[in-house]
Amino acid sequence: MWAAILGASLGCYLLKVAGLSVPGRILADPRVERIGGLLPVALLSAFIAMQTFTVDDQLELSARVVGAGVAVFAVWRRAPFLVVILAAMGATALVRALA
């Protein structure tokens, strides 16, 4: 068990180092640049979708959906970053308290 933990830990760390060690000329390729621009969009969207609509790896409509809706509204109204987060937390907590 400890061998698995140490081996997996080393592997996970080396993957991180490898990602930071790719030479700059590869990053200058226009296709890589385009992908680099779209990656955050795809990753952020996937995080939002999963954290909003899944509970314990199952699709589920929870109070979080209300929180996310409030966050979208707040962003649309150009609310400051912290206000967006606090509004989403408050709405989610409120729905849970009422449920």
Add this chain to the structure above:
Amino acid sequence: MFTGASQFALVSVADNPVAGAASAIMLGTRNAMYGLRLTSILRVRGARKAVAAQLVIDESTAMAIGQSNDDDGRVGFWATGIAVFVFWNLATLIGALGADAIGNPEDFGLDAAAPAAFIALLAPRLRGREPWVVAIAAGVVALMVTPFVPDGVPILLAAVVAVVAGLRSPR
């Protein structure tokens, strides 16, 4: 090992250490992908790179790439990486010592904070048709596969959506 999905994966298949280690490493591959995007923002070398690498996780990457310029991105990366590193491990220790005494953080909606933050980070990037298409496709793909694959894999598939879109659309 400082990467949540891998930690959970290793623990959840603890009766099969080899499979646990393999899935933990597989889930860690997305951190290498994050590094590709972070290299130009962080511009670190030597010892700083060794430290920065350990802090490459979902949260620090999201906060780094969500900023409009590289200076803010670096602040986002280091602040988030260090904060999560300290509190993640502190909380893990507390959890190991006995979590029964802690109330339920869901009661005050803490689990809604991360998606709300990501929504605020994503919104400014949705200019034009292509980012919208990629965002929706990535979100749908991630949701559809979530019930059937290990943690972390939906994110990798969402990244594939971005790669395919990037390769297909020469502008």
